[in-house]
Amino acid sequence: MCRNIRPLNNFAPPATDEEVAAAALQFVRKVAGTTQPSAANQAAFDAAVEEITRATRTLVDSLVTSAPPKDREVEATKAQARSAARFAR
Numbered sequence: 001m002c003r004n005i006r007p008l009n010n011f012a013p014p015a016t017d018e019e020v021a022a023a024a025l026q027f028v029r030k031v032a033g034t035t036q037p038s039a040a041n042q043a044a045f046d047a048a049v050e051e052i053t054r055a056t057r058t059l060v061d062s063l064v065t066s067a068p069p070k071d072r073e074v075e076a077t078k079a080q081a082r083s084a085a086r087f088a089r
Helices: 018-031 039-061 072-087
Strands: none
Touching: 018 072
């Protein structure tokens, strides 16, 4: 479930609101132990996603680093290479 949570800090361009929300959703799914909550838990699930999205955005916007921003395409290529090596047969 959490394989889709990616580092969001120090990228050029910065993380989008959609990326932050997707990471929050994956986190809530992991903690809740389900990808789809029951109707009785939907409101709590949605509220948790919204709250974690806000907290994550605040965190990412507040972090400071002296390292140069990472390039998304370069990082994606590295991840693909790691995946290919990991799952090579």
